[in-house]
Structures are given as structure tokens and as C-alpha cells.
Amino acid sequence: MKHYDIIIIGGGAAGFFAAINTAEKFPNLKIVILERGKDVLGKVKISGGGRCNVTHAEFTPKELTYNYPRGEKELLGPFHTFMTGDTMEWFDNRGVELKIEDDGRIFPVSNNSKTIIDCFLNETKKHNIEILTNQGVKDIIYSNDKWEITTGSDIFTSNKLLVATGSSPKMWEILKKLNHTITNPVPSLFTFNCKDNRISDIPGVVAQNVNVKVLNTSLESEGPLLITHWGFSAPSILKTSAFGALELAKLDYKFTIEINFLSLDLETVLNDLKDLKLEEARKTVYKFAQFELPKRLWHKLVLEANIKEDTKWADLNKQQLEALAKQLCQAQFKIDGKSTFKDEFVTAGGINLKEIDFKTYKSKQHQDLYFAGEVLNIDAVTGGFNFQNAWTSGYIVAQNIGL
Structure with missing residues (x-):
């Protein structure tokens, strides 16, 4: 002894x-x-x-x-x-x-x-x-x-x-x-698992200054967002996981998040898109990313809004403009499970x-x-x-x- x-x-x-x-x-x-x-x-x-x-x-x-x-x-x-x-x-x-x-x-x-x-x-x-x-x-x-x-x-x-x-x-x-x-x-610190066509083949893409909400809760955070092979990570997600550790555990890590990729309200984004329809009339929507979004992410959101790759800004109808605005600032993703953040448990x-x-x-x-x-x-x-x-x-x- x-x-x-x-x-x-x-x-x-x-x-x-x-x-x-x-x-x-x-x-x-x-x-x-x-x-x-x-x-x-x-x-x-x-x-x-x-x-x-x-x-x-x-x-x-x-x-x-x-x-x-x-x-x-x-x-x-x-x-x-x-x-x-x-x-x-x-x-x-x-x-x-x-x-x-x-x-x-x-x-x-x-x-x-x-x-x-x-x-x-x-x-x-x-x-x-x-x-x-x-x-x-x-x-x-x-x-x-x-x-x-x-x-x-x-x-x-x-x-x-x-x-x-x-x-x-x-x-x-x-x-x-x-x-x-x-x-x-x-x-407490974990990333979100998500299978969705909008992110399925663009791992490594980072969107800056996004807003993330967990629907039907009060959980909300801001910051960079990283798209990974399994879903979402980076500070906006990790902060949500930390402050929502108890609540998300009760949900068995199955919930829906809403991502605002621009941190702008829907009306502002819709007006900006209407301006682009006039200013960029002859350009194709798909080809040139807007709002300083990564090009690969922009492509996915445009297609999700039912806008074809060869569609010009001038040809967008009201429904397409509204759909694109929602993809940019009210995009919903179903989360199914979590992954450990690196090795830092x-x-x-x-x-x-x-x-x-x-x-x-x-x-x-x-x-x-x-x-x-x-x-x-x-x-x-x-x-x-x-x-x-x-x-x-x-x-x-x-x-x-x-x-």
C-alpha cells in the first residue's frame, strides 16, 4: 500500500x-x-x-x-x-x-x-x-x-x-x-447524418454564415456549414448539437432541420431573385452561382427548385422563383442519426x-x-x-x- x-x-x-x-x-x-x-x-x-x-x-x-x-x-x-x-x-x-x-x-x-x-x-x-x-x-x-x-x-x-x-x-x-x-x-458534440440528393455527391462544400433551426424546437444556431459524406458538420451544426444534446437524444436523433444558406428572410431573397431575373435575363440560372454560394451547392439547389440546367433567368416563372427562394433560405433536411465529431468525444x-x-x-x-x-x-x-x-x-x- x-x-x-x-x-x-x-x-x-x-x-x-x-x-x-x-x-x-x-x-x-x-x-x-x-x-x-x-x-x-x-x-x-x-x-x-x-x-x-x-x-x-x-x-x-x-x-x-x-x-x-x-x-x-x-x-x-x-x-x-x-x-x-x-x-x-x-x-x-x-x-x-x-x-x-x-x-x-x-x-x-x-x-x-x-x-x-x-x-x-x-x-x-x-x-x-x-x-x-x-x-x-x-x-x-x-x-x-x-x-x-x-x-x-x-x-x-x-x-x-x-x-x-x-x-x-x-x-x-x-x-x-x-x-x-x-x-x-x-x-454533446456530434454531426448530423442525412441522406438527401441535394448533398449526396458534394462532400467538402462549405457554406458560410448559415442559419440552422431544428423544427418544432427552440434550437437555432449560426455559422459555417460543412457538407460531408454522411450529412452535415462544422460550427453551426456542432453548436446545435451541444445546446440540444438532451433534447435531440430524446428525439432519438431523428428530426428535421431548416437551413437558411443566406441568413436572409424569404421576402428579401425573393426580391433579390426578381432583380436577377431582370439584370441577368440572358444568362442561365444554373451556370452562374449567386449570393457567394459555392457553385456545386448552387447547382443542387437550382435543380431542386425544378429549374433545368439550360433555363435562362428571363424564363423563370413565379413558382420557380418562389421555389428557389425557399431552397436558399428555408431548405428542409431530414436528419437520421449522428456521428462522432472527429475523435473528440x-x-x-x-x-x-x-x-x-x-x-x-x-x-x-x-x-x-x-x-x-x-x-x-x-x-x-x-x-x-x-x-x-x-x-x-x-x-x-x-x-x-x-x-
């Missing part, structure tokens, strides 16, 4: 960030990270297509919270303690240069997640933080003022315990026995937020038990926000767990 001052369960972003900051604030404590897999920081490695989307360039706490479908209210206080600017300074102080891209995402200048991983591993080595892999936790009990953690091969004890396992059904089952309530997990669900003191991230149910990251019922839209939650929670735990 091995004893530590602090045991951290979970070798991911939140766990490492908490360990390093704890060791800096309380240098005499003996700290160990227990990771169930053979490697640590796996999610950091694949994030942002292998570049690691560290955080997002939103520097106002209140505005930052709007990117969290679950946790918006609870994170406001923590973000006043540690948020985006603090994250950038933290990495800068350790020699990691970051850059802000046009869409607000923040990456290492190296464009390689290994830069972040190496930073963490160097810091843990510097502070003598022990890392043990292949340590899947089987049980956790609190006895004689100490935590006892049983893994597949060892038993560990500690004075303080931090659980930072991310979305882990096995860990949630263990925590239920410690009187914590778990909100059942459902997928995010869930809505986890420890009930009412059971956490967000000034310290300490459990309200147990003394000397802390949580950080996605093990809590907190999740965000894509763009670096889930990592910011990990950094913030890990930092605040570190300021308190050694006291």
Missing part, C-alpha cells in the same frame, strides 16, 4: 494542470497521477486535429460562459479567477508560444499538440510528480480520515483526492456509492453541479474530495472551450487542495 498527500485520478488535461499548479503552490506535498490507460494526455494529443486547441480568444468572463450549455451559471465565478488570458500567460511563462487564429481558436505556434504534452511532462518531472499508468480504479472508500483507492494492481491511500477522469461511466458508478448524483450522459452529463463548491471545486458530500474537468456535468461547444474549463477547474483546485 502506497501513501501520498494527494492522489489525482485521471491523466488528462485537468488532472495534469491541477497537479502542476498544486506542486508549485505546495512544493512539499507528495503527488501522484493515476491513469487507467497506457498513455496520458490522449485527448490533448488529438485535439484540434493534432494541433491542440488550447483555448478560445474570449476575454470577458460573462461572454465566455455563453459557450457552455451546461455550466454557464456555475463557471462565471471561476472564470473571474482564472480564464483565457491567464491560460495564455501560464503557457507563455513556460516557454510555449500561442497564436490566435481568425476564428478565435488558440493553438501553439508549433501547430503540434506535442508542444503542450511536452510542457506538461517536463513540469511534472521538474516538480517530482509521479505518473502511474495502467491503473484503472476499481473502488474508492473513505476510512480513518484517508482515501483508499483500489486499482487493478495496487492499493493507494491519500489525505486528499482529486477526480479528473473526464466522461467516465465507470468512475460515475463509483462516485454514486459516495453519495454523488450523476446526470446521465448523452453525446464530448458528453453532456456527470456529477450534479449542486453538489460542488465552485469556489474550491470541493465536494459538498465529502471532506477532502475535489473534482475538475468533464467529470462534472459541464460541457462546451467546440473551439477550445472544454479545455478552458479543464484549466480553470484544475487551477482553482490547486489553490485549495493543499490547504
Whole structure:
């Protein structure tokens, strides 16, 4: 049986960030990270297509919270303690240069997640933080003022315990026995599956600044839309999936979306088309894309409006103009299922937020038990926000767990 001052369960972003900051604030404590897999920081490695989307360039706490479908209210206080600017300074102080891209995402200048991983591993080595892999936790009990953690091969004890396992059904089952309530997990970030002639053979096409509505719900979002081999993706879809995670799960991921490819109202679009009928009278409708839409998408929408490839603008009748206007700003698509967004699996669900003191991230149910990251019922839209939650929670735990 091995004893530590602090045991951290979970070798991911939140766990490492908490360990390093704890060791800096309380240098005499003996700290160990227990990771169930053979490697640590796996999610950091694949994030942002292998570049690691560290955080997002939103520097106002209140505005930052709007990117969290679950946790918006609870994170406001923590973000006043540690948020985006603090994250950038933290990495800068350790020699990691970051850059802000046009869409607000923040990456290492190296464009390689290994830069972040190496930073963490160097810091843990510097502070003598022990890392043990292949340590899947089987049980956790609190006895004689100490935590006892049983893994597949060892038993560990500690004075303080931090659980930072991310979305882990096995860990949630263990925590239920410690009187914590778990909100059942459902997928949060996912793409929409759709079979439709309008998109069947144009994967890779991106429409900018679209509006997406899920019919018969209040779900609505804006942003780029990517047509894929299986349906739809990109920020407009992923934001809808995040904020609609619970509602879409109840619908068994079968619903209808309405896409406004132009983010303009129907009357405006119809008037614009009437103007084009006059201005471009001799040109064929199909050949020249309008409204800065991708040509392949324009072709599909024109054909769907029952306009033949050789039809000239001057020859369009009222019904065709109205049909084209609807395809441009009220196009409906039936969604049948979902797909995981890349390898970055995010869930809505986890420890009930009412059971956490967000000034310290300490459990309200147990003394000397802390949580950080996605093990809590907190999740965000894509763009670096889930990592910011990990950094913030890990930092605040570190300021308190050694006291």
C-alpha cells in the first residue's frame, strides 16, 4: 500500500494542470497521477486535429460562459479567477508560444499538440510528480480520515483526492456509492447524418454564415456549414448539437432541420431573385452561382427548385422563383442519426453541479474530495472551450487542495 498527500485520478488535461499548479503552490506535498490507460494526455494529443486547441480568444468572463450549455451559471465565478488570458500567460511563462487564429481558436505556434504534452511532462518531472499508468480504479472508500483507492494492481491511500477522469461511466458508478448524483450522459458534440440528393455527391462544400433551426424546437444556431459524406458538420451544426444534446437524444436523433444558406428572410431573397431575373435575363440560372454560394451547392439547389440546367433567368416563372427562394433560405433536411465529431468525444452529463463548491471545486458530500474537468456535468461547444474549463477547474483546485 502506497501513501501520498494527494492522489489525482485521471491523466488528462485537468488532472495534469491541477497537479502542476498544486506542486508549485505546495512544493512539499507528495503527488501522484493515476491513469487507467497506457498513455496520458490522449485527448490533448488529438485535439484540434493534432494541433491542440488550447483555448478560445474570449476575454470577458460573462461572454465566455455563453459557450457552455451546461455550466454557464456555475463557471462565471471561476472564470473571474482564472480564464483565457491567464491560460495564455501560464503557457507563455513556460516557454510555449500561442497564436490566435481568425476564428478565435488558440493553438501553439508549433501547430503540434506535442508542444503542450511536452510542457506538461517536463513540469511534472521538474516538480517530482509521479505518473502511474495502467491503473484503472476499481473502488474508492473513505476510512480513518484517508482515501483508499483500489486499482487493478495496487492499493493507494491519500489525505486528499482529486477526480479528473473526464466522461467516465465507470468512475460515475463509483462516485454514486459516495453519495454523488450523476446526470446521465448523452453525446454533446456530434454531426448530423442525412441522406438527401441535394448533398449526396458534394462532400467538402462549405457554406458560410448559415442559419440552422431544428423544427418544432427552440434550437437555432449560426455559422459555417460543412457538407460531408454522411450529412452535415462544422460550427453551426456542432453548436446545435451541444445546446440540444438532451433534447435531440430524446428525439432519438431523428428530426428535421431548416437551413437558411443566406441568413436572409424569404421576402428579401425573393426580391433579390426578381432583380436577377431582370439584370441577368440572358444568362442561365444554373451556370452562374449567386449570393457567394459555392457553385456545386448552387447547382443542387437550382435543380431542386425544378429549374433545368439550360433555363435562362428571363424564363423563370413565379413558382420557380418562389421555389428557389425557399431552397436558399428555408431548405428542409431530414436528419437520421449522428456521428462522432472527429475523435473528440464530448458528453453532456456527470456529477450534479449542486453538489460542488465552485469556489474550491470541493465536494459538498465529502471532506477532502475535489473534482475538475468533464467529470462534472459541464460541457462546451467546440473551439477550445472544454479545455478552458479543464484549466480553470484544475487551477482553482490547486489553490485549495493543499490547504
